[in-house]
Amino acid sequence: MGIFDRLLGGHHGGGHHGDPRGYGGGYGSGGPPAGGGGGSGGVACPNCKVLNALGARFCQQCGTSLVPSACTQCGTTLQAGAKFCAQCGKAAT
Numbered sequence: 001m002g003i004f005d006r007l008l009g010g011h012h013g014g015g016h017h018g019d020p021r022g023y024g025g026g027y028g029s030g031g032p033p034a035g036g037g038g039g040s041g042g043v044a045c046p047n048c049k050v051l052n053a054l055g056a057r058f059c060q061q062c063g064t065s066l067v068p069s070a071c072t073q074c075g076t077t078l079q080a081g082a083k084f085c086a087q088c089g090k091a092a093t
Contacts, residue, residue: 046081 042051043066045059052060057067068077071085078085082092
């Protein structure tokens with residue numbers, strides 16, 4: 001097995017061994033994440049980078065708001081954690 005196979009899951013990540021859904025159960029199998037759900041996983045905190053549940057309003061680790069806000073000058077939606085507006089450059093408050 002080559003180095004790329006080992007890095008990318010190789011033998012353990014193909015979803016073979018009789019599982020018709022393709023969830024081989026091995027590391028890097030591409031199946032649903034541990035804990036179920038099977039979606040995109042969640043939202044990364046802009047402050048501490050912890051993965052939070054979809055729809056969470058605050059980070060479960062550090063308490064940072066995960067809800068986008070609007071620029072007070074031009075009204076453009078700001079991503080959570082943004083320091084400046086991408087449209088007009090005004091500092092986020």
